[in-house]
Amino acid sequence: MIVCQFVPGGELVQLFDMHCDTLSVCYRSGASLCSNEQHIDLRRGRRYTPWCQVFAAFIPDTLRGRAAYRYCCRLLSFAREEEKRFPQQLSFVIDRAGLESAVRTGRCAGILAVEGGAALAGKCKHIAALAVRGVRVMTLTWNGDNELGHGCLSSNREGLTEFGRQAVREMHRVGIVPDVSHLNEAGFWDVATLSDAPFIASHSLSKAVCDHPRNLTDAQFKELRRRGGLVGVNLYPEHLGAPDFEAVYRHIAHYLSLDGEFTVAFGGDLDGTQLPDGWDGIAVFEDLAEYLLKKGLSEALLSRIFFKNAFDFFSATLQFDENRV
Numbered sequence: 001m002i003v004c005q006f007v008p009g010g011e012l013v014q015l016f017d018m019h020c021d022t023l024s025v026c027y028r029s030g031a032s033l034c035s036n037e038q039h040i041d042l043r044r045g046r047r048y049t050p051w052c053q054v055f056a057a058f059i060p061d062t063l064r065g066r067a068a069y070r071y072c073c074r075l076l077s078f079a080r081e082e083e084k085r086f087p088q089q090l091s092f093v094i095d096r097a098g099l100e101s102a103v104r105t106g107r108c109a110g111i112l113a114v115e116g117g118a119a120l121a122g123k124c125k126h127i128a129a130l131a132v133r134g135v136r137v138m139t140l141t142w143n144g145d146n147e148l149g150h151g152c153l154s155s156n157r158e159g160l161t162e163f164g165r166q167a168v169r170e171m172h173r174v175g176i177v178p179d180v181s182h183l184n185e186a187g188f189w190d191v192a193t194l195s196d197a198p199f200i201a202s203h204s205l206s207k208a209v210c211d212h213p214r215n216l217t218d219a220q221f222k223e224l225r226r227r228g229g230l231v232g233v234n235l236y237p238e239h240l241g242a243p244d245f246e247a248v249y250r251h252i253a254h255y256l257s258l259d260g261e262f263t264v265a266f267g268g269d270l271d272g273t274q275l276p277d278g279w280d281g282i283a284v285f286e287d288l289a290e291y292l293l294k295k296g297l298s299e300a301l302l303s304r305i306f307f308k309n310a311f312d313f314f315s316a317t318l319q320f321d322e323n324r325v
């Protein structure tokens with residue numbers, strides 16, 4: 001049993017961050033996950049105990065077909081090589097036992113995600129193959145169109161394609177959580193009606209607070225809440241509406257006003273965005289927790305948002321059943 005706590009003074013000690021692009025950035029630049037010049041590395045992440053981090057393999061909208069699948073596999077191989085190089089610092093977890101073990105031994109509990117269903121190259125069999133490689137979260141689209149559906153910046157307003165529907169069912173079957181961040185609204189509602197299983201928006205803010213195509217409507221947030229899913233607050237200045245902590249607070253406060261106490265988490269999008277001046281990479285969560293505490297959010301609530309909501313969700317959903325893949 002993990003007790004959530006903040007040390008006196010409001011310092012954040014536990015973090016579960018549902019989205020970063022660090023893996024992809026390090027792969028492209030040849031940098032290491034352990035120590036780099038990006039927003040996140042294993043050295044700086046150790047300030048949080050426990051620290052659970054979803055690492056996304058980002059598939060750009062310029063890659064399609066076999067090239068996309070191969071690129072995704074190379075990113076996942078890079079992740080595993082880094083895990084082998086730094087076994088004391090990082091463990092990619094595929095089930096609840098792995099998550100708890102990483103937390104207990106003070107290692108970063110990494111969860112592998114794919115950002116962009118283009119990685120499937122239109123082939124359903126690739127979903128099980130990616131599950132075997134450890135992928136546990138998949139963002140169905142990025143901003144444009146792919147074989148599964150249409151992103152929030154596409155001019156196509158239709159929902160999921162037939163392949164997209166098939167893919168979501170297969171993800172649920174093999175234990176990959178569908179992630180609707182970036183997806184257009186019609187696609188969102190298709191995911192919602194396809195299955196009763198929970199799904200997440202790993203890094204999405206509120207449209208009621210900042211009217212941006214990437215942000216979620218209140219109806220979408222409520223559906224995710226009703227389904228036992230999660231919504232990760234991101235730190236992307238354009239989605240926030242202003243480059244300051246007050247804007248982050250406004251989005252969180254709005255989600256909480258929609259009874260989101262058990263639904264809101266963080267998906268910072270670090271290394272996927274340019275952070276405002278003074279926001280010091282992964283250390284920003286510590287400063288943010290202090291700010292939110294001063295704004296009147298209780299320690300118990302903050303421990304839910306920064307850690308416990310996502311930890312409980314992934315404890316319940318992370319699974320690897322070899323009979324299913």
Ligand SMILES: [Zn+2]
Nearest residue numbers: 115182203272
């Ligand atoms: Zn993203």
